[in-house]
Amino acid sequence: MTAPTLPATLPTLSLRKLRDLILDGDPGCLCDPELFTGPAGIEAEDEPVMDRDARIDAAREVCASCPVRLACLAYALRTRPAAGVWAGCTAEEITALAAAANRRPVRTNPAPLRGANPLIAAVPGQGKTGASARSAEVA
Ligand code: SF4
Helix, strand or coil: CCCCCCCCEECCCCHHHHHHHHHHCCCHHHCCHHHHHCCCCCCHHHCCHHHHHHHHHHHHHHHHCCCCHHHHHHHHHHHCCCCCEECCEEHHHHHHHHHHHHHCCCEECCCCHHHHCCCCCCCCCCEHHHHHHHHHHHC
């Protein structure tokens, strides 16, 4: 897989508005949070590597067609989740993208989010570090 890159534009809404936008989009991660955060009751380091890699690949596929992926990415870049898959990126990839974003200005999209880009609709799920943490962050 190639390393994720920053899109040319990201929504610059408040975290609350990003969260609402994400949740309004009814993203796939809400239906299967363990796909994005790992199996419940198992510490991340105890998940077999091959299982983890396959799970992350499957989560990335869900994110690839998510209508609120850009809002999710903007949310994750600002909240820097410690775990989980966000907008098709692992937490480590989000950290790297956030560092890259700090090195260059990100253009804002002045057009209304929904009208400007069909990818922008609403966001993330839940999880142990990810699932419930996401819920807590989103709440
Ligand atoms: S993690 Fe983000 S991009 Fe992926 S399905 Fe959930 S809201 Fe969509």
